[in-house]
Amino acid sequence: MKRLTLEEIGQIAGVSRSTVSRVINDHPNIRPAVRQRVEDVIRQTGYQPNSAARSLASSQSRVFGLVMPSILQSAFADPYYPLVIQAISHACNKNDYTPALFLFQTSEEEEKMSQRIVASGLIDGLIITADTIHSTFVSKIQQYDIPFVQIGRPPTAHAAAISYVDVDNEAGAYLAASHLVQLGYRRIGQLATAHNTAGADRDAGFRHALADRGLAVDEALVKVSDFSEAGGYQAMLALLDEGPEAVFAQSDAIALGAVRAIRDRGLAVPEDIAVVGFDDMPLAANAEPPLTTVRQPINRTGMLAVETLIDIVKTTPAPARHIVLPVELVIRASSGAVN
Structure with missing residues (x-):
């Protein structure tokens, strides 16, 4: 089927090409009856405006970029990221924006990507993940006034000036560790991550909970992992040599x-060692045994990141927005609290 032009839409509606263009780009100075007539023709003919032409006319592309962390293997080994992408994509589509995913693996690729994003001018805004986004990337997009929102709290030195959406990681870890203490465990280990603020906040919550109950953290019971299941496996093997009674893992994958x-190692969960995770991924409830974990609202995080970015794009200048969402402990069998 032949693609209709603006002139042909105008002829059918009885208006000029420029009037059709102004209706498509939501120009305010159009009489309601004329706007309705043009919109009826567009709907009846199934006309789809050329996105590039529309972008030039409106100075907006209606494209949001999602920039993923550099360690792609670790990122996609953690079920969190696919769920975040899904949530952001759904929120973009709901608000008539097109999501574009940008992936990189090295700092050199990251630098080239930031240059392409700046040079293209075809991105209205960016959503970046906190994990391994270097300050040089943030500085580059700030230098060119590209609106962006970060998922996850930035390092303290940058946090005040950057808009972000996060969950209360410290409170979540506090709930997890407190739960284990209340069940009577004393040799409580932690499988911790070392490279981002979420891991640091969860570590702080874990330590705070033990301190509030008069327990010292045994550093021999703290082992470093990435956010993957493979990392959790290796870290737990090392922890088992220290004789833990229970362990808090900083993600469900871990x-x-x-x-x-x-x-x-021939041991059982929770009979020999209790386990608590963080995230409440869909697989947590179906694990064997079902996993006690801290539930974070991933869908709401993605939705608010997109809605916050839309507000920033529409508001100039836009003050930094800081959104921290609550979490909750979901108790299942892996911690030994449920028979």
């Missing part, structure tokens, strides 16, 4: 790796 390591 927790599932820990459960596998415990079983491979």
Whole structure:
């Protein structure tokens, strides 16, 4: 089927080409009856405006970029990222924006990507993840006034000036560790991450909970992992040599790796070692045993990141917005609290 032009739409509606263009780009000075007539023709003919032409006319592309962290293997080994992408994509589509995913693996690729984003002028705004976004990337997009929102709290030195959406990671870890203490465990280990603010906040919450109950953190019971199941497996193998009674894993993927390591050593969860995770991914409830974990609202995080970015794009200058969402502890069998 032949693609209609603006002139042909105008002829059918009985208006000029420029009037059709102004209706498409939501120009305010159009009489309601004329606007309705043009919109009726567009709907009846199934006309789709050329996105490039529309962008030039409106100075907006209605494209939001999502920039993913550099360690792609680790990113996609963690179920969190696919769920974030899904949530952001859904929110973009709901608000008539097109999501564009940008992936990189090295700092050199990151630098080239930032240059292409700046040079293209075809991105209305960016959503970046906190994990390994370097300050040089943030500085570049700030230098060119590209609106952006970060998922995850930035490092303290940058946090005040950057808009972000995060969950209360410290409170979540506090709930997890407190739960284990209340169940009577004393040798409580942690499988912690070392490279981002979420990991640091969860570590702080874990330590705070133990301190509030008069327990000292045994550093031999703290092992470093990335956010993957494979990382959790290796870290748990190292932790098992220290004789833990229970373990808090900073993500569900880490927790599932820990459960596998415990079983491979001939031990049982929770009879020999209790396990608590963080995220409440869909797989947590179906794990064996079902995983006690801290639920974070991933869908709402993605939605608010998009809605916040839309507000920033529409508001100039826009003050930094800081959104921190609450979390909750979901108690299942892996912690030994449920028979």
